[in-house]
Amino acid sequence: xxxxxxxxxxxxxxxxxxxxxxxxxxxxxxxxxxxxxxxxxxxxxxxxxxxxxxxxxxxxxxxxxxxxxxxxxxxxxxxxxxxxxxxxxxx
Numbered sequence: 001x002x003x004x005x006x007x008x009x010x011x012x013x014x015x016x017x018x019x020x021x022x023x024x025x026x027x028x029x030x031x032x033x034x035x036x037x038x039x040x041x042x043x044x045x046x047x048x049x050x051x052x053x054x055x056x057x058x059x060x061x062x063x064x065x066x067x068x069x070x071x072x073x074x075x076x077x078x079x080x081x082x083x084x085x086x087x088x089x090x091x
Contacts, residue, residue, distance in 0.1 A: 006039060006061050011076035018075050019085045022066045023050060034065040034072075050082075058083055 012018070026032055028050040036047040039061040047053045053062065058080030065072045 006063065006076060008076045011063065012066075012073045013076055015075065015077055015081055015085065018066060018077075019082065020090065023064070023082070024090055026050070028054075032064070034067060037063040039063075053079060053082065 023032070031048045032050070036053050038045045038047050038053065038056060040056060056079045058078060060079045062077050062079060062082075063074055065074050
């Protein structure tokens with residue numbers, strides 16, 4: 001298991017609505033409106049699609065912004081969180 005490089009305090013973690021209403025509303029191969037920032041080993045990598053993101057291992061940390069009308073929120077999750085959500089049928 002990799003050591004966390006992100007201090008998750010201050011980031012949103014209510015993932016079910018984030019995944020259902022933002023991430024998964026866009027087909028997996030299409031670009032997201034804001035990229036995923038992936039903490040892969042010692043580097044930060046930009047992923048533009050869910051398809052690219054799911055190529056990483058479950059313990060890889062991810063940040064993404066959910067743009068809103070009045071503000072944007074930054075969400076913290078691991079690839080495994082998205083995989084578990086998808087295994088449950090995306091619900």
